Amino acid sequence: MSSYPYTAFYDLDHTILDGNSATHLVQESRKRGLMSERQYRHAVWLSILYKLDMGDPTRMINRMLTWLKGVEEADITALAQEIFDSRIKDTIRPEILETIEEHRAQKAKVVLLSSATTPICQPVSLYLELDEMICTRLESKNGILTGHTSGKLVYGPEKKVRLLAFCHENNYDPMTAWYYGDSHTDKYVMEAVGFPVAVSPDKKLLRIANRNNWPILL
Numbered sequence: 001m002s003s004y005p006y007t008a009f010y011d012l013d014h015t016i017l018d019g020n021s022a023t024h025l026v027q028e029s030r031k032r033g034l035m036s037e038r039q040y041r042h043a044v045w046l047s048i049l050y051k052l053d054m055g056d057p058t059r060m061i062n063r064m065l066t067w068l069k070g071v072e073e074a075d076i077t078a079l080a081q082e083i084f085d086s087r088i089k090d091t092i093r094p095e096i097l098e099t100i101e102e103h104r105a106q107k108a109k110v111v112l113l114s115s116a117t118t119p120i121c122q123p124v125s126l127y128l129e130l131d132e133m134i135c136t137r138l139e140s141k142n143g144i145l146t147g148h149t150s151g152k153l154v155y156g157p158e159k160k161v162r163l164l165a166f167c168h169e170n171n172y173d174p175m176t177a178w179y180y181g182d183s184h185t186d187k188y189v190m191e192a193v194g195f196p197v198a199v200s201p202d203k204k205l206l207r208i209a210n211r212n213n214w215p216i217l218l
Contacts, residue, residue: 004109004131006176009163009189010096012114012121012135014182015199016128018091021120022064023047024083025076029067034075039067058155061115062148065138069147073140077119084123092128095217096199099180100128109170113163113179113189115155134162159189180217184208 013020026043029035035043043064068076100110111132112125121135139150152158167174175194179186184204190196198209198216209216 004172005107006178007109007111007167007170007172008100008103008178009111009113009180009193010100010130011179011181011183011186011199012112012116012124015180016092016096016112016124017088018093021088021116021124024087025080025120026067028079028083029076032079034071034079035067043067058153061153061155065117065149066147068138068145071145073119073138073143073145076138076145077122080119081123084120084127088120088124089127092124093199096180097128099197099217103178108178111166113154113159115153115159132166134166156185157188159186160192163189163192181205190214 010016013022026035026040030037030040047064103110109131110128111134112121112130113134114121115136117136117138118133119138121133124130125133134154136154137150139146139148154162163177163179164174166172167177173194174192177193178195178197179190179193180197180199181190182199182205183202187205187208190198190208196209196212196214198205198214200218201209201216206216208214
């Protein structure tokens, strides 16, 4: 049996954070020459298509990561930590911190479950002293990033797969679990837990939350 009564899972961007963490990383990488102007314009274009819900989001996100090909993993890890300390840390939502503390008071396990990549998730997880981290891992060979993910992108239905696998491996009942998310693409994982919470939801998730009487945290 687990020593924790239940698990509270949290998305990262627009949930724990008030904004998108990857935007900060891309902008700073462009300034420092890690990303070319052409790669930057391509990433911006894909981001626009993603926001407009035009095309396969999983394919678009994977294409956004191709700029990392040939970059040293250590450089991205160090840059992500620097950006977290200087920018991202200040975007953590106080109301989310309150819910984390409430769950900790109930002796729950608190887990980050996000499509964001390891270099971005790691500083947040360490700073908030989260118990576990499930996120998209970047593939590297001899310390050099390939521009691909290691395993599947933790996005959409894959989040549900990862959550259920985590619960199974750790003897948790998903119906006792919480999931905090902001996007309609989180609906799969939110439908799999007993306590879904929509955080500043997009229009589609707002409709889903209202239809299912899910709590909404603005």
